[in-house]
Each structure stands twice: as C-alpha cells, then as structure tokens.
Amino acid sequence: MTKKPKKRRGRPELRTExxxxxxxxxxxxxxxxxxxxxxxxxxxxxxxxxGVFPTALYWHLPGGRNELLGDVAATAFHNVAxxxxxxDDWASxxxxxxxxxxxxxxxxxxxxxxxxxxxxxxxxxxxDLVEQILTVLESxxxxxxxxxxxxxxxxxxxxxxxxxxxxxxxxxxxTDWAVKFEDSIRSLDPGHFPHLTKYMNLMANRAFIVRWxxxxxxxxxxxxxxxxxxxxxxxxxxAGG
Amino acid sequence: MTKKPKKRRGRPELRTExxxxxxxxxxxxxxxxxxxxxxxxxxxxxxxxxGVFPTALYWHLPGGRNELLGDVAATAFHNVAxxxxxxDDWASxxxxxxxxxxxxxxxxxxxxxxxxxxxxxxxxxxxDLVEQILTVLESxxxxxxxxxxxxxxxxxxxxxxxxxxxxxxxxxxxTDWAVKFEDSIRSLDPGHFPHLTKYMNLMANRAFIVRWxxxxxxxxxxxxxxxxxxxxxxxxxxAGG
DNA sequence: ACCTGAACACCGTTCAAGT
DNA sequence: ACCTGAACACCGTTCAAGT
Numbered sequence: 001m002t003k004k005p006k007k008r009r010g011r012p013e014l015r016t017e018x019x020x021x022x023x024x025x026x027x028x029x030x031x032x033x034x035x036x037x038x039x040x041x042x043x044x045x046x047x048x049x050x051g052v053f054p055t056a057l058y059w060h061l062p063g064g065r066n067e068l069l070g071d072v073a074a075t076a077f078h079n080v081a082x083x084x085x086x087x088d089d090w091a092s093x094x095x096x097x098x099x100x101x102x103x104x105x106x107x108x109x110x111x112x113x114x115x116x117x118x119x120x121x122x123x124x125x126x127x128d129l130v131e132q133i134l135t136v137l138e139s140x141x142x143x144x145x146x147x148x149x150x151x152x153x154x155x156x157x158x159x160x161x162x163x164x165x166x167x168x169x170x171x172x173x174x175t176d177w178a179v180k181f182e183d184s185i186r187s188l189d190p191g192h193f194p195h196l197t198k199y200m201n202l203m204a205n206r207a208f209i210v211r212w213x214x215x216x217x218x219x220x221x222x223x224x225x226x227x228x229x230x231x232x233x234x235x236x237x238x239a240g241g
Numbered sequence: 242m243t244k245k246p247k248k249r250r251g252r253p254e255l256r257t258e259x260x261x262x263x264x265x266x267x268x269x270x271x272x273x274x275x276x277x278x279x280x281x282x283x284x285x286x287x288x289x290x291x292g293v294f295p296t297a298l299y300w301h302l303p304g305g306r307n308e309l310l311g312d313v314a315a316t317a318f319h320n321v322a323x324x325x326x327x328x329d330d331w332a333s334x335x336x337x338x339x340x341x342x343x344x345x346x347x348x349x350x351x352x353x354x355x356x357x358x359x360x361x362x363x364x365x366x367x368x369d370l371v372e373q374i375l376t377v378l379e380s381x382x383x384x385x386x387x388x389x390x391x392x393x394x395x396x397x398x399x400x401x402x403x404x405x406x407x408x409x410x411x412x413x414x415x416t417d418w419a420v421k422f423e424d425s426i427r428s429l430d431p432g433h434f435p436h437l438t439k440y441m442n443l444m445a446n447r448a449f450i451v452r453w454x455x456x457x458x459x460x461x462x463x464x465x466x467x468x469x470x471x472x473x474x475x476x477x478x479x480a481g482g
Numbered sequence: 483a484c485c486t487g488a489a490c491a492c493c494g495t496t497c498a499a500g501t
Numbered sequence: 502a503c504c505t506g507a508a509c510a511c512c513g514t515t516c517a518a519g520t
Contacts, residue, residue: 020503042493056504058495065410065494116338116401127434130450133249135437145463148443152464153402153471155449160401161394167358170307184463185368193368194401195375202317202389208396209371223393226479230394236477238467261484283512295486299514305511 015127016187020052022060022127026071033072037168044069049234074126076104090140091232094154096135101136102162109166109216116163120203132165141239157231164208165215178212185210263294263301267312274313278351278409284309314355315367317345322373330379332473335395338374339469343403350407350457357404382480391476398472402454402465406456407450419453426451 028050033041047054061067084093102103105112122222133151143148170177185204190197196210205211205218269291274282284306288295304310321341325334346353374392383391411418427446429440437451446452446459 043495044493053497053505054493055497055506059503070411113354113358117358118411127429127437127451128413130444130448131437132435134440138436140243143397146442146467148440148448149464149467150471151444152461156402156405156464156468157398157471158312159449160404163404164397165359170311170359183295188368193372195369195379199389201461202386203392204369207371207389207393208400220393223397226387226390227394227397227470230391230398230475230479231471232475233478234471234473235479237378237474238440238471263491278506284514285512295512296487297516300484 015203019154020050020056020060022071025057025060026075029068030072030111033110034108038113039168042107063116064126069114070116072111076101076108076111076115077126077129078104080104081129082131083138085134086139086219087140090136091236093136094232095187095228098158098231101158101166102224105162105166106216106219109214112163112166116159137235138162150238153235154231157227161227162215165220165224168213169214179230181212185212253319260298261291261301263312266291267309267316270309271313271316271352275349276350280409299384310355310359314359314467317342317349317352317356318370319345320366320390321345325373325377326381327380328434329380334377334462335470335473335476339399339472341464342399343406345379346407347457350455351409353404353407354409357400362482378476381476391479394476395472398468402468403456406453406461406465409452410455414455416456426453 026151027045029041029046032046032049036045043057044054046213047057050056058064061071063070077229081097082093082100084090130151134147135153137147137150137154140150180202186200188197196203203210205213206220211218266287270282270287271288273290277286284298285295288298291297298309299305302312304311323334323337325331346356368393371392374395375388378388378395381391382465423445427441428437437444444451446454446465447461452459
C-alpha cells in the first residue's frame, strides 16, 4: 500500500517500477537499428538509450546479443502470411506472401542481413508459416520429397531477393564510395562490354552488381515482380513432375 | 649489392624483403575466415598471423576492414562464368553458372554473408559476369527494360539460395543451441501442424527455418536443383512476354 | 615506400555485489 | 527478482614517428 513513485525522478527515461522487460528491449533495439544500421548498433548504446547499465540486458536476454537479434529478426515475419482456405488459388496466395514479406522488410531495411545471412533468425520464427507454405504447395500439386524441395525453393526465393535488394552500403563515407564506384562503372569500354554499356542508363544504380545505393533508397520493384512471376511460372510447370 | 638477409631472423613468419602485398593479405584473410568464421575474424588477429602490427595493413588497404572484405568476397566469383558462344543453349549455360557459383561458395562457406548481405562485394566484382548474363538472357528472348528485370531476377536467384543455405549458425556453444532447437521442433502438436509433423523426418535439419545446422555441414542439394529448374522454367515461360 | 608504436574510443560478456 | 559496478579481453582506426 505504500507507494513511492518518486525514486530516481531526475532520469532522462522515466523508469517507473520495473522499467525493463524483454519486449521493450527488443522494440528499442529495432528502433535503434532503424536509425543507426546494424553496424552502428551495440548493446552498450542500447543500454544508454534505456537508461540502464549494459549488463542489465543480460538478465532479460541471457543469450546476449544473438538472442536479442534473433527476436528482432522474428518481427519481420509478423503477419506476413494470410490464411489459406482449401480452394484458394495457390499462386495468388504466394504472390501476396512474397509481397507482404518484402513490404515488411522495406519498413525495417537495416535488419535484412539478419534474415538472409544468419541462422539465428530461426529461433524466433513461427512454425505456422512453415505449415502454411506446405499446405499451399500441396494444393499446387507437390507431394513427398519433392514437396520439401519446393518448400525450400519457395523460402529461398522469398528471402533471397529482398536480402540482396536491401544489402547495406559500406558504412564509410557513403558519397565518396558512390562517386568512385559510379565513375568506374561509367567508364567501361563499349567494345568489351557492348550490352552493359548499351543498357547503362537502365542499369546504373538500378541493377545488382552495378548499383551503389541500397534498395532501401532505390527499390527494385519491377525486378522483384518479374522474379516473383518467374518463380510462380516455374513452380507451375514443375508441379506435375 | 650489399645483401643483408639476416634481419629479424627470430620471427615466426620469415619476412624476407617486403613481406606484405595486397594479394597476400587477402589470401591470408580468406584462410583465416575459413578457419574461424566471419564473426571470429579481426584485423588484429590477421596481423598477428602475418607477423606485423595491425596498422601495417592500412598501408596496403587504406579502406581498412571493408576494403579487405570486399576483395575477399570477390574471390568467390573467380572462374564461375564460362564463355558463351552464339548458338549455345542459354538454359544449360545458366545451369552451369548457378552450379559453379554454388560450388565455389561451398569451398568457402564462411564468406557467404559477405556476398548476399553486403553491397561491399560489388567493388571487386568483374563486369564480365554482368555482360555475359545480359548476353545469355538476350539469346533467351529478353530485351529492353524486361531484360534488366530478368538480369536482376537471375542474379538474385543465383546468390539468394546459396546465401541462405550457408547462413552461419550462432557462434555460441553450437551443440546447446542445436539440442534446444531440435527439441522445440520435434515437440510440435500434430493437430495444429499436420503437414509439418507428417514430413518431420524429411524436414528436420534439412529445410529452411526448421534446421539447426548450416548448409556447409548439411548441403541442400535436391532443394537447390529444384530451385534452379524452377527459375529456368519460369524464365522460359516469361521470355516471350 | 613500408612499417612501428602509442593512443583513442569503443566493443560483448562474466561475475560479484547491492537492494 | 532485477539491476549496479568493476573488470577482462578484446575491437577498428588515426596519427606521428621511425627506417
């Protein structure tokens, strides 16, 4: 009954009662990564933002940095999969899944490396998504070991394009790097690179390997759509097999 | 004319004349990453192996860590693309490209995150590869803006699957993590996850999201092959468009 | 030209101690 | 139960100085 809410009232973040819980830490981490990027992110900086000592985080996340990043990565999968009812069109369902996943990551582009390139993201992932993809592919005509192969192809396709699209630029002075890189691209010899130079205005900074900005600044929409249709057309033609 | 090869003869790595050049540093870095992984890799450790001070590396690689990793990543593309002659079958050429790239990365699985998830890899990449893919896709029937979309789809497909397949396991005590993760997968409710539990023996540790080992220990061969055929069949059906 | 050496401003994590 | 506080063993990078 004795209330004492006046403790530590000079603090920047007002930490009434028990300030920290796991969800709050994860949310703050995501916000920090959104602003600073993954390279600039550290537990110590996060702790500073939360108004606690770095070591306090270990009580809530015994696994430390990896556990935290696993939880952060899992948020990208929230609400990407819609319900699939028997009789629904599998291709439409897959299209929507791919687009919603991509949209979700474009809202937090800096976590893209976590999803594509670190198995850590597994731990937090909802098995519902796995179950649904299997259901949809069965309805598309796959079964047995081939169904599992198709499942792997679909997951790789869903994550792969976006991981690459949103791959971060080097963290050094980005304009220097961009200028230097653009120069080297634009000065290629048309004799040796006829197609590349012919299509330069369509490709410069818009195509993999010859771009100097990430997809977060330069979305690759039409490339993604063609990729998506490629995968769906391919699955359709292999479904009978 | 005065030869003095006896300098510093007590050193572990015998550094005759000028010990360091860029190529040597890159090779040593790759070897170190192969053994320790990307997380365990540091410039200081690399310098120790080379018998120099960490700061010596900056004379050869002014861009520091990023420049070094860019060069390391570029080695994955060496000799993946075969020559393409007019009249050759574009599908066969693409098949070989994908397989050779995958094979190249399986020899250095720890650098996979650099290629998929960091734009830094661009700097060292050979524009020949770009030119060749454009040539092949034109021969497959693509042209104009759609050719560029197809190019982006092909690059994303080539890099995407392998990046995911070789995504590294968390660096903490790996067996602990694996056991814990396997338990959580195997104890899923068949009522709620009928397909996933039905296919568990085919999927456990062999399919994305429900595996606890990287593709470097557990290659996903049949998944890759179906993915490859999916992309090729899809491109074939969209080439007319 | 090529490398040493000291210094700066950081990291993640462990462990004991406080309340 | 939840957090502080000190300590450990590291980082990448800059800058001046040596040869």
